[in-house]
Ligand SMILES: [Zn+2]
């Protein structure tokens with residue numbers, strides 16, 4: 001088990017074909033991770049309970065766990081694989097969330113806000129016009145995220161300013177997350193009080209956006225407020241994205257004053273030292 005220790009790359013937000021919007025087999029993602037120098041990975045598949053979800057697909061949990069076991073047997077000497085799930089709106093689907101979290105042995109649970117309400121997806125034109133203007137939509141998004149942070153069952157809040165990925169065609173100014181500082185600080189306060197964490201999600205960098213999700217200033221606020229639990233993830237849906245820009249995320253964490261990054265086992269946080277854009281697990 002010597003590969004479980006030492007200096008390594010980690011990626012705590014990766015999808016496989018068990019997600020509705022990903023075609024990459026888990027085995028391919030494992031091989032890509034190893035090739036990218038990733039030694040610990042969490043496969044965080046989409047759990048969608050909204051009947052209006054665009055790509056109807058139900059996450060086949062038993063098949064996922066079976067494939068995870070097969071990949072652990074095959075690649076376990078090079079890659080530590082954590083079982084994960086990315087639950088959309090866990091605060092709104094509490095019964096379904098409790099059932100799935102109780103039934104299976106999850107290592108890591110991401111909580112996401114993809115739908116601001118049961119019928120408005122935050123990546124659509126409808127969202128950016130539903131609240132008057134696009135700035136009001138962002139504000140409404142962060143206010144709803146406070147409900148997720150307060151009442152949802154999750155370990156880490158995923159991609160905090162998710163609509164930023166999709167806003168470009170719908171806004172007539174510059175999106176600046178600092179305009180929503182009050183709303184975001186309220187979310188961070190709830191996260192810290194409940195012993196939860198946030199992630200630095202690097203997918204937006206691949207979408208040619210200027211910043212990670214959330215950007216540096218939010219990581220700075222979180223740290224200054226006493227935040228300690230922080231994960232890094234690529235949100236890869238393709239094998240050539242596994243491990244992408246994780247080094248950047250770790251440097252950002254460091255810049256904010258973090259000396260450690262968080263890993264999870266059976267939903268318990270474990271802190272790993274950040275060393276030269278790698279983490280050191282002991
Ligand atoms: Zn997501």
Ligand SMILES: [Zn+2]
Nearest residue numbers: 013015086235
């Ligand atoms: Zn994701």
